Amino acid sequence: MNSWLVKTEPELFSFADLLAAPEQTASWDGVRNYQARNYLKAMALGDRVLIYHSSCKVPGVAGVATVVRTHYADPTQFEPASRYFDPQSTVAKPRWVAVDLRAACSLPRLVALSELRAEPALLEPRLLQRGSRLSVMPLRASEYQAIVALADRPQEG
DNA sequence: GCCAACGTTGGC
DNA sequence: GCCAACGTTGGC
Numbered sequence: 001m002n003s004w005l006v007k008t009e010p011e012l013f014s015f016a017d018l019l020a021a022p023e024q025t026a027s028w029d030g031v032r033n034y035q036a037r038n039y040l041k042a043m044a045l046g047d048r049v050l051i052y053h054s055s056c057k058v059p060g061v062a063g064v065a066t067v068v069r070t071h072y073a074d075p076t077q078f079e080p081a082s083r084y085f086d087p088q089s090t091v092a093k094p095r096w097v098a099v100d101l102r103a104a105c106s107l108p109r110l111v112a113l114s115e116l117r118a119e120p121a122l123l124e125p126r127l128l129q130r131g132s133r134l135s136v137m138p139l140r141a142s143e144y145q146a147i148v149a150l151a152d153r154p155q156e157g
Numbered sequence: 158g159c160c161a162a163c164g165t166t167g168g169c
Numbered sequence: 170g171c172c173a174a175c176g177t178t179g180g181c
Binding site: 007009054055056059113128130132133135 | 177178179180181
């Protein structure tokens with residue numbers, strides 16, 4: 001089983017929205033970056049996915065989900081009205097993929113980016129580097145465990 | 158709102 | 170194929 005981290009802007013779609021969705025499941029669509037897409041393609045059933053809130057007051061990891069459907073053509077790429085519409089994508093040759101994620105558990109609390117940064121021994125620099133725009137990234141099992149452990153610990157300060 | 162970092166585009 | 174310009178991301 002592999003572990004991943006995906007970013008979302010909570011104003012658009014938050015972990016709470018995932019919890020509130022039918023079957024607590026949602027299509028993780030709208031990814032328009034080739035490297036991120038390739039990681040979506042690499043996701044397997046049952047993989048663990050940390051949901052990260054970006055571009056918000058307190059950026060950080062908000063929850064855990066699991067992959068319940070592996071990659072398929074992202075339907076939004078074919079919808080002209082969608083903000084994710086890609087005119088160069090065709091049904092015969094789709095460019096972009098989505099996966100389905102189901103909320104696995106709610107973390108005891110949000111693990112803020114500042115806390116992640118304070119754990120240099122646990123996190124590779126590639127995670128959440130300033131300027132990193134990668135919206136889907138793999139996590140080492142140790143990184144996943146470290147983040148979940150932080151959530152189980154009372155917030156310091 | 159600012160700005161650094163990054164990906165993409167397009168001229169050559 | 171290079172690389173400058175541009176647009177977007179995302180923390181602060």
